[in-house]
Amino acid sequence: MSKASKKVGESKGQKKRRETQKSRQTGLIFLSIAVVVIIAVSAVVFFHPAHVSATSTNSTTAFTNLSNKPVILYVNQGNALVDRSNFSALLNFTKAQHFNTIFFQIYRSGQLLFNVDDLSYFVEVARLYNISFFFSLYITNSSEQIPNSILNLGENGINLDMSTLSSSAQSSMLSALQLDFTKGETAVTSTNLTTTLKPDLLVLETYNFDQDQSYIRPGIIASVEPLGISTAQEYRQELNYAISNSSGVMVFDYYGILKMGY
Secondary structure (H helix, E strand, O other), X not given: OOHHHHOOOOXXXXXXXXXXXXXXXXXXXXXXXXXXXXXXXXXXXXXXXXXXXXXXXXXXXXXXXXXXXXXXXXXXXOOOOXXXXXXXHHXXXXXXXXXXEEEEEEEEOOEEOOOHHHHHHHHHHHHHOOOEEEEEEEOOOOOOOOOHHHOOOOOOEEEEEOOOOOHHHHHHHHHHHHHHOOOOXXXXXXXXXXXXXXXXXXXXXXXXXXHHHHHOOOOOXXXXXXXXXXXXXXXXXXXXXXXXXXXXXXXXXXXXXXXXXX
């Protein structure tokens, strides 16, 4: 007997039950396929964490920053030079990784690395990206002075990285900056976790998480060093802890996070 003849004499109720049963079977098939797809995607995400690069624009958020605290990416020119040729790559990476501030090293051990035109260019382009941009000075000798030419070019702030100086020399250097720099914030990055310096932003270099965890507190900005961390999971955990328990976080540095692929 053909399929057509099986339907002869079928009541509306029987037809409705048959169609309902067919619809359920079809629904179960699609549901089973959906479950398999979800399990497969979850397995891929679990076993293959996101890998980021300087050109990535679809990276996974490594941290939660609901309070809009400073999330700082430090650019150490001693590890890898960033200039006009690759500055846009830095800014794209910064936005993709949800940093909102850059500490951009422009001075190292007595040498200004860029001219005023370059510095103005960096400031203007960073503003277009809505990134807070600090000039960072790596000062290693108390005889060095803050170059007047870098002041008030539109930068959001100036960071003094001067931990090798004596406490009195650091205090004098910060006082001089606070006197001359009137159109932005002052910042200090320090390896002295008990320093009494009082810039607008005090960044403590809490790179040894187990040892330095007790120093991570409100009122200071904690630090994370990718080169000293073995896994992406640890990196994310330390970032989240710093943001949750202090007034922000600084990652040192751009080169390190690229090298480790976090």
